[in-house]
Structures are given as structure tokens and as C-alpha cells.
Amino acid sequence: MSGGNREIDALIDVLARLPGLGPRSARRAVLHMIRRREALMSPLARTMAHVAETARECTRCGNISTAETCPVCADPARSTGEICVVEDVADLWAMERGGAFAGRYHVLGGTLSALDAVGPEDLGIPKLVARVREEEISEVILALNATVDGQTTAHYIAEALADTGARLTSLAQGVPIGGELDYLDDGTIQAALAARKAF
Amino acid sequence: MEWREQGIVLSARRHGESSCIVELFTEEHGRHLGVVRGGAGRRMAPLLQPGAQLDATWRARLEAHIGSYTIEPVRQRAPSLMGDRLALPALSSLCALLSFALAERDPQPPLYRTSFATLDALGRGDWLVAYLRWELVLLEQTGFGLDLARCAVTGAREGLAFVSPRTGRAVSREGAGAWAGRLLPLPECLLGQGPATPSEALLGLRMTGHFLQRRLAPALGERPVPGARARFVEALARAV
Secondary structure: OOOOOHHHHHHHHHOOOOOOOOOHHHHHHHHHHHHHHHHHHHHHHHHHHHHHHEEEEOOOOOOOOOOOOOOHHOOOOOOOOOEEEEOOOOHHHHHHHOOOOOEEEEOOOOEEOOOOOOOHOOOOOOOOHHHHHHHHEEEEEOOOOOHHHHHHHHHHHHHHHHOOOOOEEEEEOOOOOOOOHHOOOHHHHHHHHHHOOOO | EEEEEEEEEEEEEEEOOOOEEEEEEEEEEEEEEEEOOOOOOOOOHHHHOOOOEEEEEEEEOOOOOOEEEEEEEOOOOOOOHHHOOOOOHHHHHHHHHHHHHHHOOOOOHHHHHHHHHHHHOOOOOHHHHHHHHHHHHHHHHHHOOOEEEOOOOOOOOOOOEEEEEOOOOEEHHHHHHHHHHHHHEEEEEEEEHOOOOOOHHHHHHHHHHHHHHHHHHHHHOHHHHHHHHHHHHHHHHHHH
16 A cells, blocks of 8 residues: 555555545555644644544533533533533534524534434433533533434433423524525425525 | 335435435335435424325335435325324334334235225324224234134134234134133124224224234244333323
8 A cells, every 4th residue: 555564554444444535545645744734743643642532522512522521512602501512513503603502502413213222211302402401501412413313312302301491492404595496305395495584 | 227106214314414214105115214315403303203295216226225205295194193102102103013024125905905994094083993903904914913803712703802812813702612811812893883982092002913913023033022012002091
């Protein structure tokens, strides 16, 4: 792969296992890093070693950070009355990229799944119910994927939280910004039409 | 090898970075798997939700290969049920049970036709009876059919009120006598007497659940009945 060097081959092999990379792009990345050893490779190695040692799940919300409580939960400026329930850490990071939500999160770590035999006890649902009660949450926003498993999970959570007194809301479903109707699938058009609002 | 047929999506499992292994239920080829290239992508993933109707072309070099599907959407069923807290778990339950109970590539035309009609009925009118009847057809097609036509004790066709948990045969109130407490209640809606109330449907699901658990599951190697069915029953119990 690299001309016979075993260590470099091993590095290429590890990088090629990352999502979005294959052997060819891993080779290019390794070559690029070796050429910029001081500026790129050494800091990358140090940062990776540090994150590998310190990364953990936030004990409150399930976000991944290098501290016991993640920056979102630790931020005193964020609203404490709203929790946004997401399926995965990647969804939390996507919500944060948008910057539209100023409350806190709860990461389930998956959805109820018939295929993978994932039940409520495998997800953080009991922990969410306890959190809503203890932290006197006024609104729970169900930001789960618009899939059969995602919405089945949302209904299950709604039932589990029914007697907590918290207001339950969910994300709207419909036409994405910049989307053209002609390219949308039937389901999205159906959902958009059902959720139409006064103009 | 190549064939083209419409099918119902039972599941789609991610395969590699961008593909999916899709499980379709078709009339002529039964429960049949195949790879959909690009199936995990933004454009294709919404089309592969459980319950969706697809026009699929399956190709493989040899019959024994998993092969690949080329798909065209016919219609989706899940989007209109997303807000329905009973019909959505029923759709999950139906797809999960088909995936659980059927052998691969074993055609079951009557079950396909019933499944097709039941999925179309979900969330509309008296769909709980349609779902219950579908579970009876599933039991029948997998070799564990119930006999609800006449009483196993007296032979009477009237007054049927129970099902024997051992034989799956109906028993009338008169025939049950002192054994009534040991029999499974038979809801009237399954005898064609009126629509199913949620509590009647729940009785019916407990009855079919008994046979799914005690007869079908052991025959499939003691695999547990999919949790999706239990969640549907729980949701219905909360609605009662």
C-alpha cells in the first residue's frame, strides 16, 4: 500500500475503516499528514490521544464530551424548563449547529426497533421520565426521526410522560428549505399538507 | 436470475455506508431479501420504511445469492399513520410478525393478499378487526389455524364464547361449563357480531398472542415474539 512500510500501512488500514474513507482516500490522508508532520500530524495525534482518554457520556443528557457534565448541561444561560429528546448524539450536534434551541437535551441512544429487538429498557426512557419529574420540566420536544421506529418511539415516550404534566411537542414535518415539490416523496408531501398553516 | 414484482417492505437494514438489505414480502416469491444500492441515502431511505409498497426488480447471478433490488415506489403507508398512536404500532407489529414467522422465499399468496388489505385498512374504520383477522390468517398459514366455526364440545355454531388454549378450537358458553375459567375469551367481533371496541380487540389480541407465543414461537426455535407486537398490545391496553 505505502511501498512496504508496515507502520504506515497499519495507519492507512486503520484510517480506511472510518466512515466516508476507503483505502485510496486513507492513503492520501496519511501522505498529506506525513508531509505536514509538525503542523498537522503531531497535534492530531496528541488531540486524538487526549479525546480517546477523556471522552465520555454526559451523566445528565447522554451527550458526548470530555467532562462529566457536557457544556450544554453546564451552561447556566440555557433554559432549564425545556428538554429536546433526540435519538443520537449526531442529532444533538445537528440541532446545536442550527443554534435555534436554547434548552437542554436528552439523548435516547436509539429507537424502539422490532428488527434489532431494542426495547424501552435498552433506551434512556426511564431516565428521561425521572429527569422530567426531578427537574420540573415544562416542555418536552420530541425531535425524533420521521421514520416508523422514530415515531413509534415518540408515541411511547408521550405515553410514558403523560402524567408528568409537561407539555409535549414534536418537530414539524414537511417541505425542507430550498426543497422543490417535484422532487419530494409522497410521504413528505402528505405530511406537509396535513401540517399546513394559515398564510 | 431476474424477476419483477410488487412487494411490501418489512424492514431495511443498513449494509455498508450507503446500501441497505431490504426485506420484501411479495406474492409470488414470499419473504425475499436483496441489497438496495444507495438505500441508506437521503433520497432512497424514506421509500424503504416498513409497510411501503414497492415495484421491485430482483437480479442475481445465481438463485442462491442474496442479489440486488432495483426499486420504484408505488405508495407509502407509514406517513399517514405517523400521528396515530395505535395504527403506527400495529403497522410495526404486522411487519415484524411477518419477518419473524415466514421462511425466506416461501410464497404465501393468501397471507400476502390479507397483509396488503390489512395494511391499507390501518387507521381507517374498523381496522382493529381487520388486524385481528390478519393475525388469525398468519396463524393459519403457518400451520396453527384456530377453528372458530363450531363448539368443540357440543358441535353448536351459536353461543361461542371461548377458545381452548390447547387445541385452538372454539367452545360455547354451554360447552365450557365449569372449565370456562381455564379457556381464552373469544371476542364477539371475531364471530362477525359487530365492530371491535378497543377492549374486545385487546381480548382478541391476548387470544392470538397465546398461540403466537405457545405454538408458533416454539416451532421457530424458541425465538421470542417481536417486541413490536407487545408494544402494540400495550398501546391498545392504555387506550382501553
